[in-house]
Amino acid sequence: MRAVFRRELKAYFSSPLGFVFVGFFILIAGIFFALTNLLSGNPNYTGVLGSITFVFVFVVPILTMRLISEDARQKTDQLLITSPLRVSAIVMGKYFAAVAVFFITLAVTGIFPLIMSFFALGGLAGWEILGGYIGFFLLGSSFIAVGLFFSSLSDNQLVSAVETFAALLFIWILDTVSQSVPSDPVSGLVFLGFLAAGLVVLVYFTTKSLLATIAALIVAALAVALLFVFSHSFFEGLIAKILNWFSLLKRYNDFTLGVLSLSPIVYYVSFSGAFVFLTVRMIEKRRWM
Amino acid sequence: MIQVENVTKRYGQRLAVDRLNFRVDKGEILGFLGPNGAGKSTTMNMITGYLSATEGSISLDGHDILEEPEAVKRQIGYMPELPPLYVDMTVRDFLSFVCEIKGVPRQHRREHMDRAMSLLKIADVRGRLIKNLSKGYKQRVGVAQALIGNPPVLILDEPTIGLDPQQIIETRNLIRDLGRQHTIILSSHILPEVQAVCSRVLIINKGRIVASDTPENLSKGLVGENKLTLRVAAPETDILAAVRGLEHVTKASSAGSREAGTIDILVEAKRDHDIRRPLFALCAKADWPILMMKSMDLTLEDIFLNLVTEEMEEKEVS
Numbered sequence: 235m236r237a238v239f240r241r242e243l244k245a246y247f248s249s250p251l252g253f254v255f256v257g258f259f260i261l262i263a264g265i266f267f268a269l270t271n272l273l274s275g276n277p278n279y280t281g282v283l284g285s286i287t288f289v290f291v292f293v294v295p296i297l298t299m300r301l302i303s304e305d306a307r308q309k310t311d312q313l314l315i316t317s318p319l320r321v322s323a324i325v326m327g328k329y330f331a332a333v334a335v336f337f338i339t340l341a342v343t344g345i346f347p348l349i350m351s352f353f354a355l356g357g358l359a360g361w362e363i364l365g366g367y368i369g370f371f372l373l374g375s376s377f378i379a380v381g382l383f384f385s386s387l388s389d390n391q392l393v394s395a396v397e398t399f400a401a402l403l404f405i406w407i408l409d410t411v412s413q414s415v416p417s418d419p420v421s422g423l424v425f426l427g428f429l430a431a432g433l434v435v436l437v438y439f440t441t442k443s444l445l446a447t448i449a450a451l452i453v454a455a456l457a458v459a460l461l462f463v464f465s466h467s468f469f470e471g472l473i474a475k476i477l478n479w480f481s482l483l484k485r486y487n488d489f490t491l492g493v494l495s496l497s498p499i500v501y502y503v504s505f506s507g508a509f510v511f512l513t514v515r516m517i518e519k520r521r522w523m
Numbered sequence: 524m525i526q527v528e529n530v531t532k533r534y535g536q537r538l539a540v541d542r543l544n545f546r547v548d549k550g551e552i553l554g555f556l557g558p559n560g561a562g563k564s565t566t567m568n569m570i571t572g573y574l575s576a577t578e579g580s581i582s583l584d585g586h587d588i589l590e591e592p593e594a595v596k597r598q599i600g601y602m603p604e605l606p607p608l609y610v611d612m613t614v615r616d617f618l619s620f621v622c623e624i625k626g627v628p629r630q631h632r633r634e635h636m637d638r639a640m641s642l643l644k645i646a647d648v649r650g651r652l653i654k655n656l657s658k659g660y661k662q663r664v665g666v667a668q669a670l671i672g673n674p675p676v677l678i679l680d681e682p683t684i685g686l687d688p689q690q691i692i693e694t695r696n697l698i699r700d701l702g703r704q705h706t707i708i709l710s711s712h713i714l715p716e717v718q719a720v721c722s723r724v725l726i727i728n729k730g731r732i733v734a735s736d737t738p739e740n741l742s743k744g745l746v747g748e749n750k751l752t753l754r755v756a757a758p759e760t761d762i763l764a765a766v767r768g769l770e771h772v773t774k775a776s777s778a779g780s781r782e783a784g785t786i787d788i789l790v791e792a793k794r795d796h797d798i799r800r801p802l803f804a805l806c807a808k809a810d811w812p813i814l815m816m817k818s819m820d821l822t823l824e825d826i827f828l829n830l831v832t833e834e835m836e837e838k839e840v841s
Contacts, residue, residue, distance in 0.1 A: 237623035241609070248611050313607035313668065316571040317624040318596045521575045523534065 238319070238327025239334070242301070246335050255297045256339045262289045267346045277354050279347050280366035284490040287370070287483065290377045291402045297335060298381025299395035301328045302513065306389035315517075325382070325514045329506075332378045340371055362492035369489025372502035376482055377402055379509035386516040409484055412477035422472030423462055429476075430454035524549045524706055525570065525676065530579035532565050532730075539565045541730040542579070549675075552702040554721035554738075555710035562730035563710040564604050567680050570708070571601040583676065597626070600674040600705075604681055606665025610654035614645060614664055617653060618671060625672040639667040642697060658685045666694070670701075677701060679709040683716060695719050714738075749798065750819035751790045752778065757811035759786045765805055771796040785814055 246252030266282050302325075305311040314324050344367075351358050384397040415421075437450040461468055478484060482505065485498035525547040532540040540562040547553050555563040568574040570581055572588045572595060580587055586594045609617055618639060622632040640646040643663040648656060653664060662685050669677055682698065683691045698720050701707060711717050717724050718738040726734040726741070734741060755762055759777055766775040771792045778787040792798040799816065806813050 237620055241612075241620050244616075245609070245611055308607070308610070309603060309605045310607045310609055312568075312571075312573050312601070312603045313621070314624065316573050316596055316599065316601045317621075318593045318626055319624050320593070521573065522577075 235319075235323040235327040235330075238314070238324050239331050242328050242331030243334055246331065251296065251300070252335055255293055255335060256342070258296075259289060259293055259339045260342055262286055263343045263346070267343075271346070271350055277350065277358065279350060279358070279363050280490050280492065282346075283366045283370045284486070287373060287486065288406070290374055291399065291406055294374070294377045294381045294402060295395040295398040297332050298378055298385050298398060299391045300385065301332060301382055302386040302517070303389050303391050303394045307391075311517075315521075321517050322514045325386075325510055325517065329379065329382050329510050329513075332382065333375050336374050336378060337371065340367065340374075359492065365492055365494040366489050368494065369486050369498070372499060373482055373486050376502050376505045376509075377405075379506035379513075380405070383509045383513045383516070386513045405480060405482055408477050408481045412474045412481065415473040415477065417471035417474060419462075419466060419469035419472075422469030423458070425473045425476070426458055426461075426469070430458055524551075524584060525708075526580075526582045527566075527570070528580050528582075530566070530569060530576045530581060532562070532569060532574065533577045539730055540569070540576075543730070543732060545725060545732065545735065547706060547708060549706055550702070551723060552698070552707045552709070552721045554717035554724045555708065555727055556712065556714065556717050556724050557710075557727035558712060561727045563727055564680055565730075566727070567601070567678050567708065567710065568603070571599055571678055572596055573601075573603075597672075598674050599676045599678060600669035600672065602665045602669040602677075602679045602682060604684075606661055606668070608653045608661060608664060608668075611652065613650055613652055614640075614656075615649040617664065618667060621668050621671045627672050635671050635673065638673075639670040642670065642701075643667040644693070659687060659690050662686055663690075663694075666697075675705060677705045677707045679707065681710055681712075683711070683713075691716075749792045749794060749796065751792075751799070751802070752815070752817055752819060753788050753790055753802065753813065754782065754785050754815035755788065755806055755811045755813055756785045757806070757809070761809075762786065762788060762806075762811060765809065766790055766802070769798065769801050769805060771798055782814070 246255075263282070263286050266286050267279075270276055270282050270285070271279060302311075305314065315321065347358060347363050380401055381394075381398040384401060385394040387397065388394050431454075434447060434451045434454055438444075438447040441447070482502070485501050488495055488498055527543055527545050530540060530543045531538070543562075543566060555566065557563050565574065569576050570583075570588070572592050575589060580589075582588065583595045583598055588595045609620070612620065615636070618636045619632060622635055627635050637646075640649060643666055645660060645663050645667060648660055653661060656664070662682070666679065666682055669679065679698070683694050686694060695716065698707060698709065702720070702722075709717075709721070721738060724734075724736060724738050724741055725732050763775050763777060766772060766788065772790060773793060774789075774791040776789050778789050780786050790798065790802070802816070803813065
């Protein structure tokens with residue numbers, strides 16, 4: 235894993251990609267810092283971090299687009315996969331390299347609160363800022379995991395970047411969407427129905443067996459029907475509930491308030507873990523194509 | 524050493540490799556011969572664990588590639604069809620990276636890299652970025668990469684493609700030398716190449732083995748006839764009639780005139796009958812000077828077409 239990590243990290247800075255990411259990120263962070271803190275004399279730095287989270291939607295695709303797809307295009311994946319390394323070690327090496335670039339960038343923005351500390355008369359809320367940074371780092375790492383996954387779906391960097399962008403944008407608006415979706419049980423039922431139908435279609439495309447598809451259809455329909463009959467309350471606000479599972483931003487709010495609690499940390503780490511795992515599965519699946 | 528049993532690979536509906544069975548013994552240099560798309564690369568990709576077989580099993584020294592992938596991969600150096608190179612690295616950094624992922628202990632890395640670089644003669648470009656190298660150099664870095672870690676098995680997919688004639692000869696010599704310490708599987712679609720280095724050849728077509736033998740036997744066994752081209756200063760009709768009259772000659776035809784006053788003819792005779800002496804005697808007697816006589820080289824296409832047509836005939840019979 236270390237070898238892959240070091241190679242990828244070096245690769246970021248032997249092409250413009252790493253510099254574009256770092257530069258763009260610091261530029262945006264700098265603008266927000268200057269506007270919010272310096273020019274208006276506001277000591278609330280975690281607020282700045284909170285308001286620049288939107289940058290992830292644009293810069294994470296740049297960071298992750300070539301991670302896996304470039305290997306598939308250049309056929310270097312043959313070198314990696316036929317080496318004694320495990321696929322999980324390869325993927326984790328790549329993931330941590332991207333995370334490391336992000337970490338380096340964040341470390342540079344550490345200058346901002348440092349600058350502020352010279353001027354803040356009442357002193358800075360140091361722990362609060364550190365907490366904000368931890369949350370910000372975890373949020374970014376989760377987005378990077380999503381990008382990593384989409385990079386494994388295609389051998390074209392641009393396609394990966396666009397897919398990642400779309401996915402992140404979706405995650406981004408999820409919060410807003412989940413607030414205004416209908417919460418009555420019937421729409422919950424319809425939504426679950428669609429999910430179940432999607433699952434059945436997935437079964438069809440993975441097994442290509444009509445029998446398995448019909449079986450899956452029956453099981454899904456029965457499960458949804460039984461659930462609707464016996465546990466009516468389950469469908470209350472179901473859409474919002476499901477959407478909230480994927481809402482990364484909602485969990486970030488705690489950090490901006492200076493609250494460092496375990497549950498969002500666990501959430502982010504497992505969210506990243508899940509996408510890293512999916513990426514590993516995706517690459518292992520390719521061998522069976 | 525390598526055992527391939529009943530291996531089948533399907534890409535969706537398309538059958539790429541069809542129930543392949545063969546084994547490679549220690550110290551052998553095995554050549555895969557076949558046209559493009561015959562399943563050579565797919566087979567190699569399966570042996571190295573890059574692809575998984577749809578059916579069947581592949582094992583190395585009794586270790587199954589799917590069950591103990593790490594143990595098997597450690598034993599194999601692989602150079603795929605397109606050399607897998609990180610073009611944004613220098614040759615030295617790249618080989619050092621390969622050492623790391625292959626788990627070569629730190630204190631031996633230098634040694635492994637120096638050996639690979641000197642064998643492939645790439646030491647002079649060690650500090651250059653791979654993307655700036657010529658195709659021949661890239662190819663050689665690809666082979667060097669496979670040698671790192673000194674694996675007992677080397678699998679080389681078209682190792683001489685893209686090299687100039689001088690480099691091709693050097694690479695063939697290198698493969699022959701490596702064959703003393705390593706078991707090698709290489710693929711090619713050039714017959715002389717396989718002939719020059721391999722101790723055994725598998726001819727693959729449409730994912731199936733159509734022949735497996737030593738190169739000598741293959742070229743002998745497959746030629747139905749001896750073929751000769753002859754340039755003689757003689758009247759066309761006379762010489763053709765006279766040659767057809769010779770014993771063992773199955774066919775004689777004119778190939779036109781390339782030199783004023785001479786005629787080129789194509790003579791085919793039964794296998795195991797050298798007709799060069801009778802031909803000379805015939806022409807000498809009639810006072811027709813022979814200006815050129817050579818036996819036709821057997822090309823892969825000939826062998827190949829031969830095998831494929833034989834196969835089709837068999838099918839029709841059964």
